[in-house]
Amino acid sequence: MKRLFLFACAIIAMLAAVAAQPARPRLVVGLMVDQMRWDYLYYYQDRFAADGGFNRLLTEGFSCNNTIIDYVPTVTACGHASVYTGTTPAFHGIAGNNYFIHGKHVSSVQDDEANGVGTSRSVGKRSPRNLLATTIGDELRLATGFASRVYGVALKDRASVLPAGHSANAAFWFSQKDAAFITSDYYMKQLPQWLTEFNRRNTALLKTDLSRSPKGVSMTFAMAEAILINEKLGQTGNTDMLAISISPTDLISHQHGTRSPQTDSAYVQLDADLGRFLSTLDEKVGRGNYLLFLSADHGGTNNYKYSSAHKIPSGSWKCWSDDAKQVNDLLYRRFGVKNIIKDFNEFSLYLNNSAIDSAALDREVVKAEAKRILYAQSAVELVVDLENIHRETVPEPLKQRLIKGYHHERSGELFVLLKPGYYAGDITEDGSNHGTWTTDDAHIPLVFMGWGINHGETSQPVGMTSIAATVCALLHIQMPSVCIGSPILPITEPALNR
Numbered sequence: 001m002k003r004l005f006l007f008a009c010a011i012i013a014m015l016a017a018v019a020a021q022p023a024r025p026r027l028v029v030g031l032m033v034d035q036m037r038w039d040y041l042y043y044y045q046d047r048f049a050a051d052g053g054f055n056r057l058l059t060e061g062f063s064c065n066n067t068i069i070d071y072v073p074t075v076t077a078c079g080h081a082s083v084y085t086g087t088t089p090a091f092h093g094i095a096g097n098n099y100f101i102h103g104k105h106v107s108s109v110q111d112d113e114a115n116g117v118g119t120s121r122s123v124g125k126r127s128p129r130n131l132l133a134t135t136i137g138d139e140l141r142l143a144t145g146f147a148s149r150v151y152g153v154a155l156k157d158r159a160s161v162l163p164a165g166h167s168a169n170a171a172f173w174f175s176q177k178d179a180a181f182i183t184s185d186y187y188m189k190q191l192p193q194w195l196t197e198f199n200r201r202n203t204a205l206l207k208t209d210l211s212r213s214p215k216g217v218s219m220t221f222a223m224a225e226a227i228l229i230n231e232k233l234g235q236t237g238n239t240d241m242l243a244i245s246i247s248p249t250d251l252i253s254h255q256h257g258t259r260s261p262q263t264d265s266a267y268v269q270l271d272a273d274l275g276r277f278l279s280t281l282d283e284k285v286g287r288g289n290y291l292l293f294l295s296a297d298h299g300g301t302n303n304y305k306y307s308s309a310h311k312i313p314s315g316s317w318k319c320w321s322d323d324a325k326q327v328n329d330l331l332y333r334r335f336g337v338k339n340i341i342k343d344f345n346e347f348s349l350y351l352n353n354s355a356i357d358s359a360a361l362d363r364e365v366v367k368a369e370a371k372r373i374l375y376a377q378s379a380v381e382l383v384v385d386l387e388n389i390h391r392e393t394v395p396e397p398l399k400q401r402l403i404k405g406y407h408h409e410r411s412g413e414l415f416v417l418l419k420p421g422y423y424a425g426d427i428t429e430d431g432s433n434h435g436t437w438t439t440d441d442a443h444i445p446l447v448f449m450g451w452g453i454n455h456g457e458t459s460q461p462v463g464m465t466s467i468a469a470t471v472c473a474l475l476h477i478q479m480p481s482v483c484i485g486s487p488i489l490p491i492t493e494p495a496l497n498r
């Protein structure tokens with residue numbers, strides 16, 4: 001009898017423990033689309049399936065119609081890091097797709113200590129070590145004693161590694177030369193058996209140039225599905241997370257422009273693949289059991305030829321394609337010192353401080369001369385001295401975006417802002433570009449769907465950094481370590497007060 005009583009007590013205690021667990025979805029899915037402008041949701045609406053992909057997100061989910069990237073430069077690595085950390089380059093340290101750490105030029109997720117798994121090439125030497133903040137996935141793992149599992153996948157290394165975060169179980173990205181999805185020994189010693197088989201089964205397709213093809217969109221979803229099924233995400237009782245990023249949409253648009261048959265095809269393919277993937281989630285995890293959010297790392301400025309043909313103010317600027325030679329030549333004429341500009345990319349200009357110091361030049365005078373040279377170019381609207389922004393006449397909210405995008409050890413000293421409608425590139429090219437603060441580049445889609453989400457939309461201004469704050473509020477987990485965003489109340493209040 002006593003034994004029976006103890007058994008009953010144990011059952012009651014177990015049930016109480018289960019009941020006391022915070023309500024959470026079985027799976028969180030983050031879906032980033034590289035270079036997706038917010039207006040694509042509506043520009044393509046009649047070409048998307050009526051109820052499958054994007055239109056299902058809009059009819060079932062909650063859309064934040066006025067989501068803005070609250071820093072510059074609006075480039076891929078910064079976007080992925082900012083969405084998942086809820087903060088900006090000033091704090092998470094991912095200051096561009098490329099930047100300097102202690103004077104050394106690095107790509108965003110380059111880690112010379114790491115070695116590739118599934119490759120012997122340098123594309124495997126990747127990890128999130130350059131990222132200074134925690135991510136949604138890190139906080140989810142911390143909240144559940146690391147029982148939650150977190151995976152990242154994309155063709156681009158940075159689009160997989162940064163969203164997955166520091167404590168991720170794995171991030172997988174694509175190596176064209178190996179015709180395979182790979183990872184690094186930061187995560188594991190060898191590829192899972194299912195991934196080796198996945199690579200073998202898809203060899204013919206993986207050998208094609210997926211990075212700028214709609215087939216790369218489909219392959220990314222195929223990999224996401226393979227992770228979901230083989231790692232049983234959302235199917236083992238813990239809240240897991242899968243961060244997916246669709247990369248080909250960026251390169252296709254860089255090559256052919258935002259308004260082009262190639263970009264159209266990519267989005268129609270993406271819509272069909274998204275529809276299928278949502279059905280797979282319904283089947284494997286259960287409709288209403290997963291929380292999904294869709295956003296973008298940045299938008300894109302329309303091509304010069306397209307805009308100017310319709311009398312829309314536009315232009316392009318390809319100053320850094322010659323490694324700042326023009327600026328350096330003019331600075332040499334004035335100061336007699338070669339290569340005063342060390343690097344010039346993504347609108348950031350890095351001073352060669354050792355050359356300036358060796359020649360005993362006054363940095364302020366050098367910066368003033370570099371600004372004068374750049375202002376002589378018709379495409380340039382503003383050149384800002386980021387070290388001394390308090391002295392610059394820059395209106396809000398641009399000033400705040402410049403400050404939030406500036407990391408004092410990693411960013412360039414001067415930042416160039418082009419006139420509205422202008423972008424980096426040659427006017428003879430067909431492509432589009434991004435990186436600026438104007439709405440073309442900074443206005444991104446943000447749609448939540450699934451667990452806890454009521455249908456609706458808001459035009460309330462939302463910063464990109466609010467995405468992580470919102471997801472963490474819904475999950476009852478700590479916000480990432482340097483999150484500066486706030487939960488989006490039209491989403492969190494109804495969900496938390498059901």
Ligand SMILES: [Zn+2]
Pocket residue numbers: 035076250251254434
């Ligand atoms: Zn891009």
